[in-house]
Amino acid sequence: MTTESDARDELIDLAADFYDQFAGGEIPEMTLPTRTKSNIVYDEESGVWTYGDRTSTRSANSVGGARKLLKAAYTIEFLADQLEEDRSSTLRELYYLSESWDNTEAQFNSQDESNDLVEDLEIVTGVTREDFHMRPEESGATLMGPLKLREQTRRGEREIHCQEDVGEGGYQIPNNPDMIEFLDHDIEFALAVETGGMRDRLVENGFDEAYDCLVIHLKGQPARATRRITKRVHDELDVPILVFADGDPWSYRIYGSVAYGSIKSAHLSTYLATPEARYVGIQPEDIVEYDLPSDPLADSDINALESELEDPRFQTDYWEEQIELQLDIGKKSEQQSLASRGLDFVTDTYLPERLDEMGVL
Amino acid sequence: MTTESDARDELIDLAADFYDQFAGGEIPEMTLPTRTKSNIVYDEESGVWTYGDRTSTRSANSVGGARKLLKAAYTIEFLADQLEEDRSSTLRELYYLSESWDNTEAQFNSQDESNDLVEDLEIVTGVTREDFHMRPEESGATLMGPLKLREQTRRGEREIHCQEDVGEGGYQIPNNPDMIEFLDHDIEFALAVETGGMRDRLVENGFDEAYDCLVIHLKGQPARATRRITKRVHDELDVPILVFADGDPWSYRIYGSVAYGSIKSAHLSTYLATPEARYVGIQPEDIVEYDLPSDPLADSDINALESELEDPRFQTDYWEEQIELQLDIGKKSEQQSLASRGLDFVTDTYLPERLDEMGVL
Numbered sequence: 001m002t003t004e005s006d007a008r009d010e011l012i013d014l015a016a017d018f019y020d021q022f023a024g025g026e027i028p029e030m031t032l033p034t035r036t037k038s039n040i041v042y043d044e045e046s047g048v049w050t051y052g053d054r055t056s057t058r059s060a061n062s063v064g065g066a067r068k069l070l071k072a073a074y075t076i077e078f079l080a081d082q083l084e085e086d087r088s089s090t091l092r093e094l095y096y097l098s099e100s101w102d103n104t105e106a107q108f109n110s111q112d113e114s115n116d117l118v119e120d121l122e123i124v125t126g127v128t129r130e131d132f133h134m135r136p137e138e139s140g141a142t143l144m145g146p147l148k149l150r151e152q153t154r155r156g157e158r159e160i161h162c163q164e165d166v167g168e169g170g171y172q173i174p175n176n177p178d179m180i181e182f183l184d185h186d187i188e189f190a191l192a193v194e195t196g197g198m199r200d201r202l203v204e205n206g207f208d209e210a211y212d213c214l215v216i217h218l219k220g221q222p223a224r225a226t227r228r229i230t231k232r233v234h235d236e237l238d239v240p241i242l243v244f245a246d247g248d249p250w251s252y253r254i255y256g257s258v259a260y261g262s263i264k265s266a267h268l269s270t271y272l273a274t275p276e277a278r279y280v281g282i283q284p285e286d287i288v289e290y291d292l293p294s295d296p297l298a299d300s301d302i303n304a305l306e307s308e309l310e311d312p313r314f315q316t317d318y319w320e321e322q323i324e325l326q327l328d329i330g331k332k333s334e335q336q337s338l339a340s341r342g343l344d345f346v347t348d349t350y351l352p353e354r355l356d357e358m359g360v361l
Numbered sequence: 362m363t364t365e366s367d368a369r370d371e372l373i374d375l376a377a378d379f380y381d382q383f384a385g386g387e388i389p390e391m392t393l394p395t396r397t398k399s400n401i402v403y404d405e406e407s408g409v410w411t412y413g414d415r416t417s418t419r420s421a422n423s424v425g426g427a428r429k430l431l432k433a434a435y436t437i438e439f440l441a442d443q444l445e446e447d448r449s450s451t452l453r454e455l456y457y458l459s460e461s462w463d464n465t466e467a468q469f470n471s472q473d474e475s476n477d478l479v480e481d482l483e484i485v486t487g488v489t490r491e492d493f494h495m496r497p498e499e500s501g502a503t504l505m506g507p508l509k510l511r512e513q514t515r516r517g518e519r520e521i522h523c524q525e526d527v528g529e530g531g532y533q534i535p536n537n538p539d540m541i542e543f544l545d546h547d548i549e550f551a552l553a554v555e556t557g558g559m560r561d562r563l564v565e566n567g568f569d570e571a572y573d574c575l576v577i578h579l580k581g582q583p584a585r586a587t588r589r590i591t592k593r594v595h596d597e598l599d600v601p602i603l604v605f606a607d608g609d610p611w612s613y614r615i616y617g618s619v620a621y622g623s624i625k626s627a628h629l630s631t632y633l634a635t636p637e638a639r640y641v642g643i644q645p646e647d648i649v650e651y652d653l654p655s656d657p658l659a660d661s662d663i664n665a666l667e668s669e670l671e672d673p674r675f676q677t678d679y680w681e682e683q684i685e686l687q688l689d690i691g692k693k694s695e696q697q698s699l700a701s702r703g704l705d706f707v708t709d710t711y712l713p714e715r716l717d718e719m720g721v722l
Contacts, residue, residue: 088565090558093700099654100701137558139503139578142533151528154565158528165526167512167519168540172503172530175561179529197451197498200536204449204515217500293460339454340461 007132008083010125011076018069028069029059032123033267040266042312048269049260049313058120067105068117074098074106075117079132088133088175091115123267130224135175140225142170144203145214146186147233152179159183162214168203170217177229187239189360190214191280191351192222192230194245194254198335198346205347211361214239221254224265227272230258234274240360241274244351247282247292248332249304252314252323255279260313280354284326287333290350293340294331301332368493369444371486372437379430389430390420393484394628401627403673409630410621410674419481428466429478435459435467436478440493449494449536452476484628491585496536501586503531505564506575507547508594513540520544523575529564531578538590548600550721551575552641552712553583553591555606555615559696559707566708572722575600582615585626588633591619595635601721602635605712608643608653609693610665613675613684616640621674641715645687648694651711654701655692662693 014030021028033039033051041052060066078097082089089097095114098107108114122129148161151174162171174180191213193199199217202208208215216230234241243258245251256262259277261269287294297305305323308314314323326332338346355361375391382389394400394412402413421427439458443450450458456475459468469475483490509522512535523532535541552574554560560578563569569576577591595602604619606612617623620638622630648655658666666684669675675684687693699707716722 087704088561089700089704090561090697092558092695092697093562093704096654096695096698096700097704100703135558135561137556139530139557142500153529154567155524155570158526160526160528163516165519165521167521167533168514168535169500169533172528172533174529195498196500197453197496200449200451200496201454206515209516293457334453334457336451336453337457339450339457342461343448343450343454343458 004083004086004131004133007125007127008080010127011080011083011121011132014121014125015073015076018073027059027061029057029061029065030069030072030120030124031055031057032120035263035266037263040263040312043269046270046275048273048275049266050269051266070103070106071098071108071113071117072121074101074103075114075121079121079134082133086133088135090135090137091118092137094118094134119264119267128268128271130176130178130228133176136223136225140173140175140177140223141217141219141229142172142199143214143216143229144170144199145190145208146212147182147214148184150181150183152181163208170203170215173225173229175225177225177232180229180232182232182236185214185237186212187214187233187237188212189240189242189355190216190230190233192216192218192241192243192258192277193335194218194220194251195335198244201336201343201346205344207347207351210347218243218245218254218258222258224268224272227258227274230277231272231274234276241277242280242355242358242360243277244280244335245282246332246334247284247287247326248334249301249308249323251282252279252308252319253304256311256313278358280351280358282333282335282337284322284329284331286350287331288325288329290338290341292333293337294333297326297330297332302327365444365447365492365494368486368488369441371488372441372444372482372493375482375486376434376437379434388420388422390418390422390426391430391433391481391485392416392418393481396624396627398624401624401673404630407631407636409634409636410627411630412627431464431467432459432469432474432478433482435462435464436475436482440482440495443494447494449496451496451498452479453498455479455495480625480628489629489632491537491539491589494537497584497586501534501536501538501584502578502580502590503533503560504575504577504590505531505560506551506569507573508543508575509545511542511544513542524569531564531576534586534590536586538586538593541590541593543593543597546575546598547573548575548594548598549573550601550603550716551577551591551594553577553579553602553604553619553638554696555579555581555612556696559605562697562704562707566705568708568712571708579604579606579615579619583619585629585633588619588635591638592633592635595637602638603641603716603719603721604638605641605696606643607693607695608645608648608687609695610662610669610684612643613640613669613680614665617672617674639719641712641719643694643696643698645683645690645692647711648692649686649690651699651702653694654698655694658687658691658693663688
C-alpha cells in the first residue's frame with residue numbers, strides 16, 4: 001500500500017517531468033510498456049505475468065498527442081487535490097467531472113479515454129488506482145469464515161469477525177481492501193467461489209465452520225478488490241487459496257485472473273495476482289468421473305478453449321490435459337450441477353475428496 | 362411471513378387436491394391466473410398491480426399436461442421435505458436435483474421449466490418462494506444508515522447496527538430478509554440508489570449521517586430480497602421511500618418494479634411492491650434544468666419510453682409529462698453525471714433541493 005502523500009508525490013513528479021522537458025526545450029513525452037498479449041512475459045521471481053520490454057511513447061509532437069498530455073496534466077491535478085483532501089471518486093465521476101474543467105481541450109470525449117488515461121498513470125507512476133483513491137463502480141466480494149479484521153473507515157475503526165459479527169450475507173469488503181488489517185484467524189484454507197448459489201450452499205451447509213475455511217465470493221469475474229483481498233489472505237495469513245468455479249472456459253479465465261492476472265492489468269500482477277492459487281474444479285475430468293449434468297460446448301466455448309491452449313497462463317501439463325479432455329467430450333458443467341447427487345454431495349464428498357487429492361486436507 | 366409448517370401445509374393441500382380429483386374419478390387439474398400484461402389490473406385497496414380474472418388451466422387430459430402435474434407432485438415432495446428438514450436450495454439446484462428423481466418423466470428439461478413451476482406453486486398456494494426456502498442465485502442489496510436490526514441466522518442471532526457495526530461496504534442483507542427484525546432506528550427517509558458509484562458517493566459524503574437516511578443499494582434491477590426489505594422498511598418503520606436512479610427508460614422500470622411490481626411477479630405485489638415509493642430522479646427535467654452531460658436516446662430507448670407510455674404503471678400526469686419531455690429533448694443522463702457540477706453537488710444541492718420540493722425534508 002502506498003500512502004496518500006507518496007501517491008501524490010509520484011503524480012507531481014510526473015507533472016514535473018513534463019515541465020522539465022518543456023523547460024529544457026524538449027517535446028514532452030511519456031513512455032509506457034506496450035499493452036498487448038505478445039508483450040506479456042512470465043516473471044520467474046514473482047510467478048506472475050507482467051509486461052515485456054516493448055514500449056510505446058505518447059509525445060506532444062502532434063496535436064492529438066499534445067491533447068493527451070494536456071488531459072494527463074489536468075487529471076494529475078485533480079487526483080493530487082483529491083488525495084490532499086482525502087476524498088475519492090469513481091472512474092465515471094472523473095469522466096463527468098472533466099466537463100467542469102476550464103480548458104475544453106482537456107475534457108474527455110468518452111469514458112474509455114479517461115479509463116485508459118488512469119491506467120496509463122498507474123503504469124507510469126507505479127501507484128495503483130486504489131491509491132489514487134479511484135473507487136470501482138461495482139462492489140467487491142463478501143467474506144465468510146474464521147477471520148477477525150479491523151477496517152479503517154471514514155467514521156473510525158470497525159472490528160469485525162467474519163462469522164460472529166455478520167449476518168448470513170457475510171462481510172462486504174470495502175472498495176479499497178488495503179483499509180483492512182487482519183487481526184486474528186483460524187483459517188486452514190480459503191475457497192474462492194464463483195457463483196452466489198454455491199457460496200450460499202457452502203455457508204448453509206456450515207462448510208466454513210466444519211473446515212475452518214474462508215469462503216470468498218468471487219461473483220463471476222472478480223473485481224480488483226476481490227483479487228486484492230485474496231492475495232492478501234494468501235500472503236499475510238499464509239493459507240492456501242483454492243478456486244472453485246464452473247467447468248467451462250470462462251471460469252478457467254476467472255481462475256487465470258485470480259492466479260496470474262490479466263493482460264489489461266498486467267502492470268498490477270504483483271499487487272492483485274496470487275500465483276499460488278490452485279484450481280479445485282469443476283474440472284473436465286469431474287464431468288466424466290461424476291457423470292455430471294452438462295450442456296454441449298457452444299462454438300464460442302470451443303474457440304475460448306482453443307485460445308486458452310495458446311494462452312501462456314494455461315501452458316501447463318495440467319491445463320493442457322484438462323482442456324483437451326473437454327474439447328474431446330464436448331461438454332461443460334456448472335458447479336451447482338453437483339446437486340444432481342444431492343444437496344450435501346459438494347460438502348460431504350466432492351470438496352473433501354478434491355482437497356484431499358490436492359494435499360490441502 | 363408464512364411459517365415453515367404453514368408453507369408445508371399449503372403444498373401438501375395442493376398435492377391432496379390432485380389425489381382427491383383422482384379418487385373422485387376426475388382428471389386432475391390446476392388453475393392459475395393468466396400471466397400476461399393484458400391480465401394485470403390495478404388493485405385500488407393495495408395500490409399495486411395484480412392479476413385480473415382471466416385464468417388458464419393445466420390439466421392431465423394430455424400427455425404434456427399429465428407430465429406437468431407429475432413434475433409438480435415431485436417438486437411438492439422435494440419442497441415439503443426441504444421445509445421439514447429446515448434446509449434451503451436455489452432454483453438451479455432444484456433443476457439439477459431433478460436428475461436424481463427415480464421417475465425420468467418427472468425430471469426437468471430446462472431450468473425455465475423448473476423456474477416456471479415454482480412460480481406456479483407460489484401463485485396457487487399463496488406462499489412465496491422464500492417461504493419454500495428457495496434461495497435466489499444472486500445476493501441482494503446492502504444497507505447503510507441509522508438502523509439497528511436482529512438477523513436470525515442458522516448460527517444464532519446477530520444484532521447489527523447498519524452504521525456502527527459494519528464497514529464502508531455496509532450491511533449485506535440475507536437472501537430471505539424476513540429473517541430480519543428491526544430493533545431501533547433514527548431513519549427520516551430511505552433512498553434506494555441504482556448504481557454502486559452513487560451509493561459510494563453518498564456514503565463517502567456522509568449523506569446517511571447528515572440526513573438520517575437509510576441508503577439501500579439497488580444494484581441495477583433489484584433482487585426480490587432488495588424489494589422486500591424496501592417494503593418492510595416503509596411499512597414497519599413508516600418512513601418515506603425515494604428511488605434515485607439514472608435518467609433513462611430502463612431506470613424508470615427499476616422504479617416501477619420497486620413501486621408497483623412487475624408482470625412476472627404480479628402475484629407477489631403485496632409482498633414486494635411499495636406503491637408509496639416516489640421517484641427523486643434523475644428526471645428528464647433535471648437534464649434540462651441542470652444542463653447535465655447526456656447521451657442521445659438510442660432507438661431502443663425511444664421504443665422503451667413509448668412502451669412505458671402504454672404501461673399502466675406509468676399512466677400518471679407526472680410520468681407522461683416527464684417521458685414526453687424526454688422524447689422531445691432526445692437525451693438521457695446517468696446519476697453520476699451530476700459530478701459535472703463537482704463531487705459534492707449531489708449531496709449539497711441536488712438531493713436537498715429535490716427532497717425539499719417533494720416535501721420530504
